[in-house]
Amino acid sequence: MSGFPLAITGTGMVTGVGLNAPASCAAIRCAIDNFQETRFMDKGGEWIMGSEVLLEQPWRGKTKLLKMAAAAINECLANNKQILPKATPLLLCLSEHERKGRVIDDDNQFFLDLQDELKLVFHGKSRVVAQGRVSIAVALKHARMLIQELKIKHVLIAATDSLLVAPTLSHYEKNERLLTSQNSNGFIPGEAGAALVVESSYSTQENVLACRGLGFGVEKAHVDSEESLRAEGLTAAMKESLVDAGCDEGILNFKITDISGEQYYFKEASLAFSRIDRTKREEFDFWHPADCIGEVGAVIGLVMVAVLKSACEKAYSKGNHILAHLGDDDGKRSSMIFAWQTVGAQ
Structure with missing residues (x-):
């Protein structure tokens, strides 16, 4: 990476097939899914299939997005006690603003709410990356700059998103993008939270x-x-x-x-x-x-x-x-x- 590779030294995940990274990765390795009927119905009168994250309470909307992101970040922090949140920027990946049914109306407030949920304050260079699926690459580019130029030791990259939202599903079904009883060329909607710990590959002595x-x-x-x-x-x-x-x-x-x-x-x-x-x-x-x-x-x-x-x-x-x-x-x-x-x- 321009002579400066980045090491991925920690992971956290909350998905429809596992509430932590080891469980999720094991299920994905074994090709296990958790596709079930959701509470949403398609135009043909059939229940839409989806992959829902089952938490301890039936949270919805922004609250569930916060809970999933917090769980993934906490998993990373629990596995690396050397990470100091105040010295660690958090790059938060979210859906693109143009997506129909987006439940987050204020990215900055959502970031503050996430800090409150975690009871932590992150480095002042933290930022929101609302670029949808390509957010991870954009975040890695920012992380490289922070680590290489500002000599920051760790950067946390986190993401949270859900397509199990009525206006979102309605939009994709209308545009024949959703897998339904009337459309076989489409995707199954899901939701998840995940986090990564990123640092310079030159600073680690491990594989x-x-x-x-x-x-x-x-x-x-x-x-x-x-x-x-x-x-x-x-x-x-x-x-x-x-x-x-x-x-x-x-x-x-x-x-x-x-x-x-x-x-x-x-x-x-x-x-x-x-x-x-x-x-x-x-x-x-x-x-x-x-x-x-x-x-x-x-x-x-x-x-x-x-x-x-x-x-x-x-x-x-x-x-x-x-x-x-x-x-x-x-x-x-x-x-x-x-x-x-x-x-x-x-």
């Missing part, structure tokens, strides 16, 4: 998952446009991330994405990778955790990273160099290059 490259692009022929798909935005993001990581695509062993079931995104991913792939491979695995937890919006990127960390630590990954990419409905695209970095090989 770590390192983010070595970031790339960004914009797709003009996004899912809601009427233009022919060319995957130029995602292709550009992939190329930039490889340049940032200082490697070519031949080093990649498999990829992980935010794809949650829609044919458009599978076609885009295939087309974009075919444009950069110049290596003859016998296999190239394609992981998409949304198959188990549903479409969780801004949280999916953090879930992807947590899944990679667990897979590398437990030695069930398909290799040590991974491509990860994400995309928002408005055309924003991001790509990340991760590597399992062992002591002595940095």
